[in-house]
Structure formats: C-alpha cells, structure tokens
Amino acid sequence: MVQTERVRGFRDVFPEESEPRKAIFEKSERAAEAFGFKKIEMPSVEYMDLYRSKSGDELVSQCFAFYDKGGREITLVPEATPSVVRMLTSRKDLPRPVKWYSFQKYWRYEEPQAGRLREFYQFNGDIFGPDTPEADAEVIGLALSILDSLNLRGEYKFFINDRNLVEAILRKYNVTDNERAFALLDKFRKVDRATFEVGLESIGLNASEIDSFCDLIAMEIPMDRIAEFFSSEKLKGIEAPIKERLVRLSKILVEYTVENVFLDLSTVRGLAYYTGVVFEAFDSDRKFRSILGGGRYNKLADLYSGQAIPAVGFGMGDVVLENLLNDRKKLTPSTKSVKVYACYTEPGLYTEALKAANILRKSGIQCAIDVSGKSFSSQMKEANKEAATYLLIIGRKEVDGSFVSLKDMGSSVQEEIKLNKLSQWFLDRAK
C-alpha cells in the first residue's frame, strides 16, 4: 500500500469546515470590492532573493526554499508584500492610486501551534500612490469593515500608532537606539512590568522617566479623544505635523467606529520596513494572536525598483480569524441555500426525476439525486440525512401529469407543481 500520511503542519479541509469558511473569503472580498480595491493574484513561488534583503532573518529561515532544476533557489511565498511590490514596479503604466487586494496561500516552515499552520491563507490590501492620512484611513477602514461584516463588532480591539510619533517621543527621552527601543516596545504587553523596566533602563531612561514613559505607552486612547490627547502636557514638544496627521486620521476613523479603535503607543509591529502609521487588531480578550496587521511602508518600492512609491496596506490570515470566529460562534454555514432532494418511486423513473432536478440546478438551486439505485424509501432516508429542505417526488402520476410532488420537510405540507413552473416556484420563495 501507498504511504498516505498528511504532511505535518498542513491541513485537510473537509466540507463541514469548508462550508462555514466560505464566509471569510466571500465577505473579505466583497468588502474590498465595495471599497474599489481590485483583485490580483501572485505566483506561489518566488526567487529567494526577493526576501533576503528586506524580510528579516526570521522570515528567511522559515521559508520553504529549494533549488529548481536550473539550480536557482526558489521558495514557496512566505508573505504577500514583496510579490505585490514586484508586480507593482513591473508595471509603469498603472495610474495611481493603485488599490489592490489578494487572498491566497502562503507557507512558513515553523513549528505548528495555536493560530499557526505551515500553510495558510492571507488577505492582503494595499494602496500605492498617495502618502496621506486619507489613504491610511481607507486601508484601516477596509480592515474594520471586513471584521464588522463578519459580525465581529465588539469582539475585537484595533490599535493604531505612528512610528514617527514613537520616534519623536523617544527623542524627548533622549533615546538614540531606535531599533532596540522598538523591539522593546513590541514586548510591552508580552513581558511583565519589571522586565520591561529593566529594558527601559538599558536604553538610558532614569527612574522617573521610566514611570512617565510607562504611563504614556500603557494608555489606550479612543479615536474621538486623540485631538485632546495631543494637546495635553504629556505630548508637549512633539512636532506639529506628526500630531496633525494622527489627528486627521482619527477624525476620519470615527466615521467607521468610535468604540473599537485606539491609539496605542506600544504598537510598533515587528517588520523593519514600516515608515509611518502601523496598526494591529486583536480579539478583545487577547486570547489569540493578532487578527490582522499593517502599516505604511514608503520605501519598499524604491528598494526593489528605484521608484519611490508611497504605500500602505495590511495582511489578515485565515487561521486566527477562523479560530476567533469559531470561539465566538460566529462561523456557521450560510443558511441561504434551499436543498432539494429529488426522489423517484421506481428505478425506471430515474431520468424523469433527473429532468426535474436539472431544471432546478440550472436555476442555481441545489438539488441532489440518488445515483446508487436506492429504493424509494432509502432515497427518502437519504434526504433526511442530508437535511433536505424539500423532497421532490417523481412517480407515475407525476410523469403522466408533467408535474412534481414537492414536500416541505419542515411543515410536511405537500403540493403538486407543474414542471414548467418549478423554477419560478423556488425563485419566488427565495425573495
């Protein structure tokens, strides 16, 4: 017998899981389309060089990389952005802004664990061209709309920050090693306070500075309080353009929601390439990893092509999102579809029943039919097992009269419907 094990960290998706998962894809894509983002699709394989210089050692070490038959090192794509930017810079004819989305698979060779698989989907949305708070807000607004369309309003917290603001605050505290400070900030909500304070000391803060700094970054400031916060004593000395840009962003974001979005100075995001606004969403209990994350990255296109193209975007994986939706019982199969099961009372009437089934199928109505030569009573049992909403029965009298008997499995009401009215009967009820 053949070896038939599944590869570790990979997943078989059976119908009972794939049915509810459809909502994740459909609703994300529908929201992106409503915002006027256009779909692209990237290859699943890229040259390894695409990641070496910008993606950081950790990601490079997680690549499913191998040599092709021509001896070049290629890899299963570990993230979206390098490919998106490669596609963008390969086309100089595109009018800007370019608003693109994608929703495809990525691969990382890491230890499988909660919220992490070696193969996962990621939604990605980006705007290339304008370096404006309106563009930042458009991308964040899309992220919020996707979460809300999945009925997650109230179940998530959305944290926003700006790397320029953090750098200005670090300047106020005379910190010079920004890279180390960012790595430390990234740990603020993951380590205990004492450990964090030791870190602050090591980048040069004294005891009273440590207190004021911690107070500052522990705050979660809702979007309708940003203007007030920036005019407070705490942020005295921060450059006006930095404040103004965030105030502007906050005033746009209240159009989406005032309850779920916060300025959080400890949100810095790990990736080195962000240059401005950064953001992340977590479930409100912080039970799971981040649901999505993104920010502004104005220098990446330049690195790849010598073209300076401002960019803002985000990625959202399917694994945490599916876990969260299941945890909050928000992921259930869509009830949209009527299911019909077509039965024939004797073997000779199979093609007649199929004729009726095909009328429904052509109208997009789901209709199953026995193909095993089951008896009439076994077909009815099968219909029950399949949770059919209607039983369509074809017997001698139905064939002779060109009608079907249709039994509502909920109410047990049965009626006779002419074949030429069958589709319309269902379409009328679907309204």
Added chain:
Amino acid sequence: MVQTERVRGFRDVFPEESEPRKAIFEKSERAAEAFGFKKIEMPSVEYMDLYRSKSGDELVSQCFAFYDKGGREITLVPEATPSVVRMLTSRKDLPRPVKWYSFQKYWRYEEPQAGRLREFYQFNGDIFGPDTPEADAEVIGLALSILDSLNLRGEYKFFINDRNLVEAILRKYNVTDNERAFALLDKFRKVDRATFEVGLESIGLNASEIDSFCDLIAMEIPMDRIAEFFSSEKLKGIEAPIKERLVRLSKILVEYTVENVFLDLSTVRGLAYYTGVVFEAFDSDRKFRSILGGGRYNKLADLYSGQAIPAVGFGMGDVVLENLLNDRKKLTPSTKSVKVYACYTEPGLYTEALKAANILRKSGIQCAIDVSGKSFSSQMKEANKEAATYLLIIGRKEVDGSFVSLKDMGSSVQEEIKLNKLSQWFLDRAK
C-alpha cells in the same frame, strides 16, 4: 536593488485579467453546489511517496519535489486525485455516496507552452461509492453544466468511451497487449493514418482488420444513437453488460444535451488507473488541448488503504479554459456591479463624502473616493477614467441638506437623494 524577476512558467494576474477570470471559479463552484457536491480543500504539499506508485513516471518527473528540514521528500501537489483519495480513506465515518469538489492550485515542472503553465488551477469533482452509470452520468452532467454555464454550448465536443468496451473490441481482434494498444489509441487523432496503421500492424492486426478497426474508432456516435450502434453488426460479440451500461449512460446523458456528446472509441486517457468510463472535452476546432478529462477509477482507494471504494471523477484546468473563453470572446468582466465615485467639492468635505461612500459600501455597492487630496475637477476626471456609472457629489448645500447629488454618467441626469434613502435608491435599481 533587490532581484525582482518572476519565476519562469509562473504568472502574475493583474486586475484586468483577474476580473473576467472570476467567472470560471464562480460558475464552476455554483454548478457543483447545485448538483449537491461539497467543497473540500487539500494541502499544497504532499509526501512524494503518494505519487510514486500510481501516477506514472512522467508525472513524477514533473514534480516540484524537495526535501523538508526533516529530510523527507515532499512535493508541490501535481494533481488532485491522490490527495482526494488520501482524504477520503482517512475518514471511515463518511456516509456514501461522497460527492466532493475542489478548485485549487497544482504545479508541474514542465516546459511552459500554450495551455501549460508551471502553476495552474484545477477544478476537480468526484463521486465515491456507487459503481453505476447514474454516478458516471452525474459527474459528466456536472462537467457539461459547467461548460454550458460558461456559455460554451456549441463551442466544445465531449467524447465518452469505456475502457471495458475497448478491451472487448481488442479481444475481438485478438490483441493481447492492452497497454500498448491503449497507448496507440491515445495517438489516433494526433498522428497520421499511415503511422497509426503501422502501430496496429505491430500489435497483430492484418490489413483487413486494420481497415475495419480504423473505421470503428474513427466514428463519433451521438448519445441518441448509441443503442442503435450497439445493436449493429460492427459490435457483434461484445458482452451484453458492457453494452447495456453504455446504453444506460447514453440515455441519461441525452437529458443534458444531444448535440455535443459522442462515443469515441479512440478516447482512452493516458492515466493507468481508469477502470471503466473515460471522457474528455475539446473545443470544437481542436485548437487547444483538452478542456477537461476524467473517468471511473475503482481501484485507487484499495491501493491506498485496502478499502474498495468505486470512484468516478474529472479534472478541468483553468489555463485551456481561459484561453478558449478568451478566443471565443466569452470571458468579459461581469457587468453586474454599479460603480460609484464619491467626490467632495472642497477638501474640508472629505469626511462627509466618505460618510456617504460608506453607506453604499455597507450595502455592497462599490464606491471609490479620492484619498490623494485631489481637487474637485481632478476627482471628476478620475471618476471618468475609472468608468464610474454614477458620480456622487458632496458640496456645502448637500451637507446642509443631508442629501447627495447623484449624476448618472450615462444619461448625465442628476438628482438629489436624501442620505437616509441612498442605499435603498441603489437597491431598488439593482432589481
């Protein structure tokens, strides 16, 4: 600068291509759902062993295979069936028939050429359980329905055969090397007649047998003529059960179409694992490779798991299908969606325009808005360039009166619509 070449044989799909491509995925999946098939998803990576014993040397040599960090040989999946059967046999609890479909990516390391890419999508549909002509017809009916839903009726020819019938015919001609005969038959429409006849001679046919054999396999017999064909002198001596099964299949298939489906004795399909009915569809001019292909494979589950599970299914790639649809001008972006472009007459009114845009977006109506700080006249130019169907205008008087001015870009008619009626206005027109 970073190396930003695309890997050879892989494809970047830009919005102008991805928009029309959506029809291929949506219509195939909708047809499968209407037939009561359920969606599954398989990993993109499997152990190489899964293919070694059954898939044939050619396919094995085309695998994107590599060693994982644990030293095991894995590969990007080159075809659907081994994974589908692996998933099926891993679940002993599934009531049969199991009707599954999938539509995902596969990879083959072969020379890129017309109709072949190294990365491609394939729709796959299978029924496991019943070994009946009804199950064969259900799978073939699904394939026909997908082609028809893509407006390809009249553009394709669908060829059906049964390996058992071919073997019976070969027995009549005293051919003993079935494998060689199948390989030869597979070439019937690809090589010239003289070459083919040399082949027939080499498997033992004499001159008069060659003539009668060629006459037989050159026929294309429509489904409504199968019964007549099987009662003809030509097929005398073929076992009754073989004939009866094909006659039954033909009588079901006429429910789908009588014009496009033919019995063709030269259709044998390359893969060694087929055990009964086999089928293939080509564009009517035979300009492209096969659009889809499949058949009955009753022994594969046994090979993998020791479970005897009859199976019938087919695969349909996206590359030939997209080429054909483009060639016949059947692949155009769906015109379903109204596009609105929201404009603001002065920069201070951006958030007011966004408010109106968001009302539409929440109802699933596509609405773009400038995020670059463009002037009002530049926004209107942008709306034109984007081919907006409606221009939504927010100025002072609109804000003061809680309405929007909406201009139909086709008729140039402009009207004022209250914000709280805006969604309904569009939904009414969408009917």
